[in-house]
C-alpha cells in the first residue's frame with residue numbers, strides 16, 4: 001500500500017506543527033483541526049470525500065497489495 005501525506009498549510013504559508021483533532025461532519029467532510037504557531041490561531045481544513053480521493057495515490061496491482069499484506073502480517077512495514 002502506498003501512502004501520500006496530505007499537504008497542510010495555513011493561510012500564512014506555515015506548515016502546522018500540531019494537529020489537534022481530525023473529525024467528520026454530517027455532510028461527509030473530513031475536518032482537520034490544527035494550530036498555527038506562527039499566527040497563534042486555531043485553523044480548520046475541510047475536505048470532501050472527492051477531494052480525499054484526489055489526494056490518494058493510484059491503486060496498486062493486486063499482487064503487490066497481497067505482498068504488502070503478507071509482509072504486514074509478519075510485522076514488516078515497507
Ligand SMILES: [Zn+2]
Nearest residue numbers: 010012036039
Ligand atoms: Zn498561520
